[in-house]
Amino acid sequence: MYGNLIDALPSVLGWANLAAVVVGVLAGICVGALPGLSATMAISVLIPFTFGLDPLVALGMMAGIYNGAMYGGAIPAVLLRIPGTPAAVATSFDGYPMAQSGRGGYALQVAVVSSAIGGIVSAVVLMLLAPPLAKVTLLFGPAEIFWVAVFGLSSIVFLLGGDPLKGLISAAFGVTVSLIGSDTITGYDRLTFGHLELLDGINIVVLLVGLYALPPAIDLLEDPSFEGTGKRFTLGTGSIWKAIPSMLRFWKTWIRSSFIGVLVGILPGAGGSMAAFLSYNEARRAAKNPDDWGKGEPEGVAAAETANNADTASAMIPALTLGIPGTSVAAVMLGGLLIHGLQPGPLLFRDNPDLVFGFMWQFLFGAILLIFLGGSLATNSFAQVLRIPRPLLGAIIIALVFIGVYSINGRMFDVYLTLGFGLVGYFMDKLRFPLPPVVLGLILGSFAEENLRLALRIGRGDWSTLWHNTTSQVIIVITIAVVVGPMILRVIRSRKSDTEA
Amino acid sequence: MKLKTLIVSACLVAGFATSAMAEYPEKKIEIIVGYSAGGGTDVMARTVAPFLERYLGNDATVVVKNMPGASGQIGVTEVANAKPDGYTIGTYNLPGMMARTLDRKAGYSAESFTYLANVVDDPNVIVTPKGSDITSMDKLVAAARKEPGGMTVGMSSLGGDDQFFLIRLQKESGAEYTIVPFKGSAPARTAVMGGHVNMGIFNLSEVLGFRDDLNIVGVARPERSDLAPNVPTFAEQGFNVVNGSMRGFVAPANLPKDVEDKLVDAFKKAYQDPEFTKAMVASGNPVSLAAGADFKALNQEQFEFAKKVWETTPWK
Known part of the structure; x- marks a missing residue:
C-alpha cells in the first residue's frame, strides 16, 4: 500500500495537477472569506465543469478548495466577527477581539499557520492510516453516534456565555430549527407548513449567514462613523516567517486540536464546526489563563483553526473507504469522485490507486500551500476591505450574502429565510443571546434524535441497547468526565477554600 | 428596395418557422x-x-x-x-x-x-455482514421465522424500492423483519458492515464496491446480473421476487x-x-x-x- 503512495507521486507533480491545487487553494480562500459562500457550494458549482477534465486536475482543485476555504473562513471571522464558514465560528471568539485591539494581522497569521498544521496532520493520517481508521468508524453504530452527538451537545455548556438561561434558550432554538423538514425515519413533514423547500431541512449556511453575517452588516450601516480607524489599520502584519517562532509555544494546542479534528472527521456527520468548538473548549480548559479566553487570546484562534483543518482530509477517510462523508463538503466531493467513475469503497484503493493516493498527496500539498498563499493573500488583500467606508462594506456584505444563499439551490425562498434569520439574529445580538449554541443545536439536534431512534429500533424499544457495548460506555464516560468533571472539581475546590477560610 | 427587404425577411422568417417545425x-x-x-x-x-x-x-x-x-x-x-x-x-x-x-x-x-x-x-440485493453465518436465503428465512421481528434490516428510507422489495419478500417468505431506515444507503451499509444490524437491503450498484466486506445473499432479477455473475437470484433460491x-x-x-x-x-x-x-x-x-x-x-x-x-x- 505504501508503495502505491510513492507511485502516485510523479503524476501529482505534473504541472497541470499542481496548478490545479494552487488554483483550488486560492479559490477556496476567497470562497471561505466571502460570507455566504461555502466550500460545499464552491465544489458543487465546480463539479459539472470537471466532467470533461482529467480526474486528478478536478480532484486537486477540490482538495485545494476544501483546505483553502477552511482557512478562508477565518478571515472575516477575525476582521468583522462574521465567520465565513460554519467551522469558523469558534475562530471569531478570540480572533475578533484581537483585531479590535490592533492585532488582526497576527490573528490571521496564527490562523493560517494553525490551519496548515491541522491540514498537514490530517493529510498524513489520511495517507498512512485510512484503512485501519475505517475500521474505527465501523465501531460506531446508531447508539454510539448518538452518544457522540450528546457529547457534542453537552459542550454547549461551555458556550453559554454570561447568562446560562439565555444560552439554553439559544440552544433550544437551534435544536428546534434542526427539526424542520421531513422526519428521516417515518418521512412525516415537520414544521414545513406545506413548503416543499423546507422538506430537506434548513441549510446550515442559510442559518449561519442570517445569524452571523447580517447583524454585523446592519451594524456597519447603523453606525457610519469609523470607530477606531487608526487602530484597525495597524493590523500588525510582519513577515509570516518572523511571526512563526512566536507561535511555537502553541505546540501543545496544535497537537491536541489536530487529534480532536482528525477524530471528529472520521466520525460521520459531525463536521468541522463541532471539531472547532470541542478543541477550543479543550484548549481553554488546559490553559493557565482561561479567563483571558474570548478576549483576544491567540491560542484560541490556533485551537479552532487547527481543528477545522484537521477535519478536512480525515473526513475523506470514511468517505473514500465506506462512502459515508464525515462533513457536507466531503459529501459533495464524493459526487465529484462519482462523476469520474470513482465509486467509494475498499475496491477504489485497489482499482484506482494512482487517483486515490494522488488525491491524498493533493490534500497534503493544499495544506502546505496555505502558508505560502494564505498568509499574504489575507493580510495584503482581504484585510484591505477594512479601508472601505463602513456603509459601503455593509452593503457589499449583504449583497454577497444574498447571492451566496440564492446559489445554494437557485431559489429566492432561501433568501427570504436568511432575511428571517437575520432579523432573529439582529435581536439576539441586541438582547445578548449567545449565537454559538444555536449553531451546535442545529448541527447536532436532529442528528442526535435520528440516531437515538435508529438505535431504539435496532434494540426494538429496549433502551438498554444504548449502553450495552464498550464503545458507547467509553463515550459516556468521556462525556461525564469532560462535562460534569469540572463542575464537581469546582464544588470540591470551593468547599476546600471554605473550610480553609 | 423596401419591398425587397420585406420580402426577403418574410421569406427568412417563413424559412425559420418551417425548419423549426421540421x-x-x-x-x-x-x-x-x-x-x-x-x-x-x-x-x-x-x-x-x-x-x-x-x-x-x-x-x-x-x-x-x-x-x-x-x-x-x-x-x-x-x-x-x-x-x-x-x-x-x-x-x-x-x-x-x-x-x-x-x-x-x-x-x-x-x-x-x-x-x-x-x-x-438497479436490482435490489440482500447483504449480511462478512462474519455472519447467514449466507443464503434458506438460512435467512429460518432465522427470521425463529423470532418474528428478530432480524433487523438496514435500508435507506421508507417508501422506496428497498422497502417495497422487503414487502414483496415478506409475502413470498412469510416472515417478519424489523426495518431500520437510515438516512441514505451509505450509512445503512456501514451499519451492516459494522454488524449493528443483521442484514441490509440495497441496490446492486451500492454494494459492488464492498463485495469483499459483505455477503451478497441474492439479487432480485429474473436472471443473474452480468455485474455479479456469482450472486444467485432469489428465484433460484425459491423466492420469486423481482424488484429494483x-x-x-x-x-x-x-x-x-x-x-x-x-x-x-x-x-x-x-x-x-x-x-x-x-x-x-x-x-x-x-x-x-x-x-x-x-x-x-x-x-x-x-x-x-x-x-x-x-x-x-x-x-x-
Whole structure:
C-alpha cells in the first residue's frame, strides 16, 4: 500500500495537477472569506465543469478548495466577527477581539499557520492510516453516534456565555430549527407548513449567514462613523516567517486540536464546526489563563483553526473507504469522485490507486500551500476591505450574502429565510443571546434524535441497547468526565477554600 | 428596395418557422435533474447527455440543470409544468416519483408526463455482514421465522424500492423483519458492515464496491446480473421476487408526436452504443432499457404496486 503512495507521486507533480491545487487553494480562500459562500457550494458549482477534465486536475482543485476555504473562513471571522464558514465560528471568539485591539494581522497569521498544521496532520493520517481508521468508524453504530452527538451537545455548556438561561434558550432554538423538514425515519413533514423547500431541512449556511453575517452588516450601516480607524489599520502584519517562532509555544494546542479534528472527521456527520468548538473548549480548559479566553487570546484562534483543518482530509477517510462523508463538503466531493467513475469503497484503493493516493498527496500539498498563499493573500488583500467606508462594506456584505444563499439551490425562498434569520439574529445580538449554541443545536439536534431512534429500533424499544457495548460506555464516560468533571472539581475546590477560610 | 427587404425577411422568417417545425431540435435541450450535482441520478443524466446530442443529430446541445430538493420532487414538478416542446426533459426515478404522489401532496401525477425511456434498472440485493453465518436465503428465512421481528434490516428510507422489495419478500417468505431506515444507503451499509444490524437491503450498484466486506445473499432479477455473475437470484433460491430502483427520462405530457419519436429513438440508439453501456456501468448505473410505451407500462405497474402497499401497510 505504501508503495502505491510513492507511485502516485510523479503524476501529482505534473504541472497541470499542481496548478490545479494552487488554483483550488486560492479559490477556496476567497470562497471561505466571502460570507455566504461555502466550500460545499464552491465544489458543487465546480463539479459539472470537471466532467470533461482529467480526474486528478478536478480532484486537486477540490482538495485545494476544501483546505483553502477552511482557512478562508477565518478571515472575516477575525476582521468583522462574521465567520465565513460554519467551522469558523469558534475562530471569531478570540480572533475578533484581537483585531479590535490592533492585532488582526497576527490573528490571521496564527490562523493560517494553525490551519496548515491541522491540514498537514490530517493529510498524513489520511495517507498512512485510512484503512485501519475505517475500521474505527465501523465501531460506531446508531447508539454510539448518538452518544457522540450528546457529547457534542453537552459542550454547549461551555458556550453559554454570561447568562446560562439565555444560552439554553439559544440552544433550544437551534435544536428546534434542526427539526424542520421531513422526519428521516417515518418521512412525516415537520414544521414545513406545506413548503416543499423546507422538506430537506434548513441549510446550515442559510442559518449561519442570517445569524452571523447580517447583524454585523446592519451594524456597519447603523453606525457610519469609523470607530477606531487608526487602530484597525495597524493590523500588525510582519513577515509570516518572523511571526512563526512566536507561535511555537502553541505546540501543545496544535497537537491536541489536530487529534480532536482528525477524530471528529472520521466520525460521520459531525463536521468541522463541532471539531472547532470541542478543541477550543479543550484548549481553554488546559490553559493557565482561561479567563483571558474570548478576549483576544491567540491560542484560541490556533485551537479552532487547527481543528477545522484537521477535519478536512480525515473526513475523506470514511468517505473514500465506506462512502459515508464525515462533513457536507466531503459529501459533495464524493459526487465529484462519482462523476469520474470513482465509486467509494475498499475496491477504489485497489482499482484506482494512482487517483486515490494522488488525491491524498493533493490534500497534503493544499495544506502546505496555505502558508505560502494564505498568509499574504489575507493580510495584503482581504484585510484591505477594512479601508472601505463602513456603509459601503455593509452593503457589499449583504449583497454577497444574498447571492451566496440564492446559489445554494437557485431559489429566492432561501433568501427570504436568511432575511428571517437575520432579523432573529439582529435581536439576539441586541438582547445578548449567545449565537454559538444555536449553531451546535442545529448541527447536532436532529442528528442526535435520528440516531437515538435508529438505535431504539435496532434494540426494538429496549433502551438498554444504548449502553450495552464498550464503545458507547467509553463515550459516556468521556462525556461525564469532560462535562460534569469540572463542575464537581469546582464544588470540591470551593468547599476546600471554605473550610480553609 | 423596401419591398425587397420585406420580402426577403418574410421569406427568412417563413424559412425559420418551417425548419423549426421540421427539424427538432433547433435550440438547446435542458435535462432537469431533481438532485444536486454528483448524485447517482445526476451522473446518469450527464453520462446520457453527450449520447443524446450524438443521436438527435442536427447539432443538438443538451445541458443538465440541477434543481435539488424534496427527494427529487421539486425538479420533477418543474418538468411536469414545463412547456411540452421537447426542450425541457427531466430525470425520473421509480418507485420514488410515484410513491410520493401517494404519501404527499404532489404537484404532478402519472398523467403529467410523456414517458421517453427508462435506462437504469438497479436490482435490489440482500447483504449480511462478512462474519455472519447467514449466507443464503434458506438460512435467512429460518432465522427470521425463529423470532418474528428478530432480524433487523438496514435500508435507506421508507417508501422506496428497498422497502417495497422487503414487502414483496415478506409475502413470498412469510416472515417478519424489523426495518431500520437510515438516512441514505451509505450509512445503512456501514451499519451492516459494522454488524449493528443483521442484514441490509440495497441496490446492486451500492454494494459492488464492498463485495469483499459483505455477503451478497441474492439479487432480485429474473436472471443473474452480468455485474455479479456469482450472486444467485432469489428465484433460484425459491423466492420469486423481482424488484429494483429505476431511473429514466420523461418530458411533459402532450409532447408533439414527432418530437417524442425523435427523443425515444435517440435514447434507443444511445442504449445500443457499447460506449454508453461502458460509461454507465463505470458510474454505477446497471443499464436496462424500457422505451416509450414500455416505460409507461412499467410506471403504471410500479404505481399500482405502490398504491396497494400504501393502502394496506402505509409506511408513514
